[in-house]
Amino acid sequence: MTSRFTELVIDCHDPQRLAAFWCEVLDFTVLDRSESKVEIGSWEPTVEAVRAGQMTPTLVFIQVPEGKTVKNRLHLDVSPIDASTDDEVARLLSLGATTADVGQDPARNWTVMADPEGNEFDVLRTLAPTTHATPTA
Known part of the structure; x- marks a missing residue:
């Protein structure tokens, strides 16, 4: 089962x-x-x-009825699929998210954010395909 x-x-x-x-x-x-x-x-x-x-x-x-009182013990991680991580963070900020400080390591490679009610989530590395510039002759 x-x-x-x-x-x-x-x-x-x-x-x-x-x-x-x-x-x-x-x-x-x-x-x-x-x-x-x-x-x-x-x-x-x-x-x-x-x-x-x-x-x-x-x-x-x-x-x-009750509000959020402490750091979430469970959170979502999201990975951009068609933009850079920085571009996705900017998009999420424009939708009403905020950046959050939960005591994370400053050397981290993700961005901690909070949704409009303060629930933390992480924006991880981008999964967008990389394009390489072709040298011109």
Whole structure:
């Protein structure tokens, strides 16, 4: 017997706002919505697909009354796929993210950020294809 990792639930004050932010970050779409919950993902989960193999989990934003009080013990890491890491950090800042200091090593090779409700996440190295300039004669 096994289980599948199907959803990651994030407590928040404003599920609609946070889901919209993460949809822009990850190019996800809204799969389900109510007043106090929004689920987003890159695919529509079905029992058959989940049983067939591990897929990317969906993110579920649940409204809770309490605020965030300490550094997250679990966070997301994202890797740009079509831009440099610096360009992606700039894009995320324009969407409402902020840079964050969680006591990270200054020599790190990633950027720690926080979403609009203060949940930390990391922007890792870019996975964008590199282009090499061809010398001209």
